[in-house]
Amino acid sequence: MRLHKLRRLGHVALMAFMGLTMGLPTALISTSTASATTTTSPTTPTTPTTPTTVPAAPAGPTAGSTVTPDAQATTSSVPAYWLVSANGGVYSFGGAPFYGSAGNLALQKPIVGMAATPDDGGYWLVASDGGIFSYGDANFYGSTGAMTLNKPIVGMTPTPDGGGYWLVASDGGIFSYGDANFYGSTGAMTLNKPIVGMAATPDGHGYWLVASDGGIFTFGDANFYGSTGAMTLNKPIIGMIAGPGGSGYVLVASDGGTFTFGTAPFYGSLGGVPLNAPISAAATTPGDTGYWFSDVKGEVSAFGQASYYGSAPAQIGSPIVGMVHAIGNGTFVGAAYPSGSYGYDVSKFNMNSPTCTTGLPPGEHNISIVEVDGSSGTAPNPCLAAEATWAGAGLNLYTFLTNNGLCSTPIGCFQQGEAAGIQAFQDAQAAGINVNVAWWIDVEGAGQYWSSSTANNAQTVAGAIAALHNTEGIPDVGVYASPGTWNSIVGNYQPAVPYWMANWLSPPSGPATCATVPNWQSKEQLPTGPVLMVQYGDNINGADGDYAC
Numbered sequence: 393m394r395l396h397k398l399r400r401l402g403h404v405a406l407m408a409f410m411g412l413t414m415g416l417p418t419a420l421i422s423t424s425t426a427s428a429t430t431t432t433s434p435t436t437p438t439t440p441t442t443p444t445t446v447p448a449a450p451a452g453p454t455a456g457s458t459v460t461p462d463a464q465a466t467t468s469s470v471p472a473y474w475l476v477s478a479n480g481g482v483y484s485f486g487g488a489p490f491y492g493s494a495g496n497l498a499l500q501k502p503i504v505g506m507a508a509t510p511d512d513g514g515y516w517l518v519a520s521d522g523g524i525f526s527y528g529d530a531n532f533y534g535s536t537g538a539m540t541l542n543k544p545i546v547g548m549t550p551t552p553d554g555g556g557y558w559l560v561a562s563d564g565g566i567f568s569y570g571d572a573n574f575y576g577s578t579g580a581m582t583l584n585k586p587i588v589g590m591a592a593t594p595d596g597h598g599y600w601l602v603a604s605d606g607g608i609f610t611f612g613d614a615n616f617y618g619s620t621g622a623m624t625l626n627k628p629i630i631g632m633i634a635g636p637g638g639s640g641y642v643l644v645a646s647d648g649g650t651f652t653f654g655t656a657p658f659y660g661s662l663g664g665v666p667l668n669a670p671i672s673a674a675a676t677t678p679g680d681t682g683y684w685f686s687d688v689k690g691e692v693s694a695f696g697q698a699s700y701y702g703s704a705p706a707q708i709g710s711p712i713v714g715m716v717h718a719i720g721n722g723t724f725v726g727a728a729y730p731s732g733s734y735g736y737d738v739s740k741f742n743m744n745s746p747t748c749t750t751g752l753p754p755g756e757h758n759i760s761i762v763e764v765d766g767s768s769g770t771a772p773n774p775c776l777a778a779e780a781t782w783a784g785a786g787l788n789l790y791t792f793l794t795n796n797g798l799c800s801t802p803i804g805c806f807q808q809g810e811a812a813g814i815q816a817f818q819d820a821q822a823a824g825i826n827v828n829v830a831w832w833i834d835v836e837g838a839g840q841y842w843s844s845s846t847a848n849n850a851q852t853v854a855g856a857i858a859a860l861h862n863t864e865g866i867p868d869v870g871v872y873a874s875p876g877t878w879n880s881i882v883g884n885y886q887p888a889v890p891y892w893m894a895n896w897l898s899p900p901s902g903p904a905t906c907a908t909v910p911n912w913q914s915k916e917q918l919p920t921g922p923v924l925m926v927q928y929g930d931n932i933n934g935a936d937g938d939y940a941c
Contacts, residue, residue: 469719469720470486470719470720470722471486471678471679471698471699471717471718471719471720472484472485472487472488472701472718472719472720472722473485473488473684473692473701473715473716473718474488474508474515474715474716474718475673475686475692475704475712475714475715476505476506476517476712476713476714476715477495477503477708477711477712478502478503478504478710478711478712479494479495479499479502479503480493480494480495480497480503480517480525481493481494481495481709482495482506482515482517482527483690483704483705483708485701485702485718485720485725486699486701486702486720486722486724486725487701487722487723488718488719489513489528489718489720491514491527491528492527492528493517494525497525499519499523500521500523500537501519501521501544502519502520502710502713503517503519503520503713503714504518504519504520504545504546504547504713504714505517505518505547505548505713505714506518506714506715506716507549507557507716508716508717508718509529509530509554510550510552510553511554512717512719513528514526514527514528514529514530515527515528515716516530516548516557517714518535518545518547518548518559519537520545520546521536521537521541521544522535522537522541522545522559522567523535523536523537524537529554531554533555533556533557533569533570533572534569535559535569536559536567541561541565542561542563542565542579543561543563543565544561544562545559545560545561545562545567546561546562546587546588546589547559547560547587547588547589547590547631548560549590549591549592550592551570551571551572551592551596552594552595553571555571556569556570556571556572558590558592558599560589560590560601561579561587562586562587563578563579563581563583563586563587564579564581564583564587564601565577565578565579566599566611571596572596573596573597573612575597575598575599575612576612577601577611578609583607584603584607585603585604585607585628586603586604587601587602587603587604587609588603588628588629588630588631589601589629589630589632590602590632591632591633591634592634593612593614593638594634594637594638595613595638597612597613598611598613598614599611599612600614600632600634600641602629602632602643603629604628604630605620605621605628605629606621606623606643606651607619607620607621608641608653614638615638615639615654617641617653617654618653619643619653620651625645625649626645626647626649626663627645627646627649628646629643629646630644630645630671630672630673631643631644631673631674632644633674633675633676634656635652635653635654635656635680636656636657636680637655639654639655639656640652640654640656641653641654641656642656642658642683644671644674644685645663645671646671647663647667647670647671648662648667648693648862649661649662649663657680657696659682659683659695659698660695660696662693662858662862665810665858665862666862666863667862667863668687668689668691668862668865669687669688669689669691669865670687670688671685671687672686672688672712673686673712673713673714673715674686675715675716676717677696677697677717678717681697681698682694682695682696682697682698682888683696683698684698684700684717686703686704686712686715687712687862689708689711689712689865690703690704690705690708690712691703691861691862691865691867692704693861693862698888699722699921700920700921701720701723701724701725701922702725702726703725703726703867703868704867706867724890724921724922724924726867726868726890727890727922727940728786728788728829728830728868728924729758729759729786729924729925729940730758731941732939732940733758733759733939733940734758734759734937734938734939734940735757735758735759735761735786735937735938736753736759736760736761736932736933736935736936736937736938737790737927737936737938738752738753738761738762738779738782738935738936739762739763739766739773740763740766740774740775742775742779742934742935743775743778743779745774746774746775748774748775748777748778748779749778752779752782752935753933753934754933755933757786758786758940759786759788759925759938759939760782760783760786760787760788761787761789761790761832761938762779762780762783762787762788762789762790763776763779763789763790763791763792763834764776764789764790764816764819765791765792765812765816765819766792767792767841768793768794768795768798768808768809768811768812768815768852769808769811769812769815769816770815772819772822772823773819776819776820776823776825777823780823780825787826788829788832789816789820789825789827789830789832790831790832790834790872791812791813791816791833791834793809793812793833793834793835793852793853793856794841794842795808795809795841795842795848795849796840796841796842796843798852799848800848801848802847802851804848805848805851805852805855806851806852806854806855807855808852809851809852809853809855809856809857809859810855810856810858810859810863811855811859812852812855812856812859813833813856813857813858813859813860813863813864814859814863816856817859817860827864827866828866829868830868830869830870830890831860831866831869831870832869832870832871832872832892833853833856833857833860833869833870833871833872834873835853835871835872835873835878835881835882836872836873836874836877836881836894837881838877838880838881842881846880846881846882846883846884846885847883849881849883850882850883850885853885857869857871857887868890870891870892870919870924871892871919872892872894872927873891873892873893873894873919874893874894874895875894875895875912875916876916879916879917884917885917886917886918886920887919887920887921888919888920889919890919890921890922891918891919891921891924892924892925892927892938893909893912893926893927894926895912895926895927895928896927896928896929896930897928900928900929900932901928902926902937902938902939904928905926905939906923909923909926909941924940924941925938926938926939926941
């Protein structure tokens with residue numbers, strides 16, 4: 393890299409790139425659980441109306457990473473998450489315990505959702521026939537697995553004490569088990585669009601149903617705060633979750649657009665970002681301070697104070713259909729290199745460009761990070777193919793991001809960052825190298841490569857992350873920066889992505905540099921994802937030296 397010395401950092405609240413889709417959910421999005429029987433009868437729903445307003449300015453989503461368990465665990469309990477796929481496979485992140493899955497069972501019908509017990513000590517899976525699969529401290533209270541249903545089950549929600557649950561079918565039929573009471577349904581109604589999810593009130597004395605057009609139906613003590621039923625949506629709603637205290641709710645669409653109603657907080661959306669795959673699930677942190685999205689491939693994006701702990705493996709064999717919050721120890725899933733690995737990052741300046749025949753570090757190297765572009769959307773590395781060959785199986789890629797007068801508004805800068813990310817991806821493809829590896833956004837050179845507007849710079853970085861992670865479908869997208877200058881470039885922006893920290897000590901030492909991470913995190917506003925690597929020197933065998941923490 394170029395100017396790697398100490399950098400300062402910051403944290404910019406994530407806004408949302410707006411389309412006609414905003415607002416976001418707060419618990420689980422279309423979840424489910426199945427395992428016993430009881431029928432319900434319909435009652436009258438409330439009338440859908442329009443949603444509340446949403447922030448006006450584009451904002452960055454955060455990005456993800458691939459799945460291979462690694463270090464970076466903490467000793468305290470932190471909000472983590474589980475994903476479930478249609479074949480019953482369960483994926484744990486952030487050190488969330490694994491209690492079992494239906495992935496090795498011959499299912500009669502696909503899994504359609506997941507719900508956690510109140511203490512996060514277990515979970516249920518539910519299939520489209522209403523079959524229920526219980527794990528950990530989740531008890532079985534019944535299912536519709538042996539019934540002939542009018543319409544398939546699409547979701548479930550547990551009661552507040554975990555002593556029961558409701559199942560909901562696509563026609564709005566409700567099936568209640570355990571201590572879950574029946575408060576009504578739309579099962580006998582003719583709906584404009586099918587029901588796709590439900591959420592319960594905090595006291596368990598009511599619930600909401602949501603249709604794919606965003607129409608809301610309230611029962612029991614659930615209040616109506618608005619809907620998108622009368623709107624023309626870009627993409628259908630996939631589910632809903634209750635807001636804090638039950639005084640609102642959030643709807644989420646398959647394009648990542650979110651709609652908040654009542655007092656439900658808005659932390660960002662993907663509504664204006666071209667997606668590589670549709671969003672299929674979402675979950676909120678237990679304290680409603682942020683939320684996660686997952687697309688059907690299991691690529692996770694984090695918003696607000698939700699931390700990023702990884703994404704599903706590249707080949708999961710079945711789409712992700714549910715996501716719920718959990719309690720874990722903060723272990724990151726998806727590190728590109730095992731802890732203790734050494735290696736280098738290289739650019740065109742390391743080789744005798746343009747012939748690109750000499751100049752690379754000799755000897756073994758597990759870490760091999762190669763420059764793609766040397767400036768936003770321009771200056772492709774002429775030695776990229778040669779350096780990727782040198783990198784071998786340890787290949788990661790980085791692109792040098794800049795914004796020295798390229799844009800003048802937050803929206804324009806977000807789009808500029810998107811364009812730079814997509815151009816880098818295309819340049820890597822054109823070089824004929826493997827692009828399906830971890831990528832890093834190189835952010836450095838305050839005043840030299842960046843404008844004086846930290847807000848615009850932050851949006852540029854957010855746009856590049858969104859382009860690589862959400863548009864191009866790269867699970868693992870992180871940030872390279874020095875902790876001493878990050879703030880001066882992007883203000884107080886703290887993306888929830890993996891962090892590669894540049895910090896040179898004398899004498900150079902990878903382990904010693906990793907030991908400085910907590911100190912930097914205590915006094916600077918750094919990216920909130922795990923610190924996976926450090927760049928600990930600029931002349932290690934003639935190149936920048938890197939070490940995996």
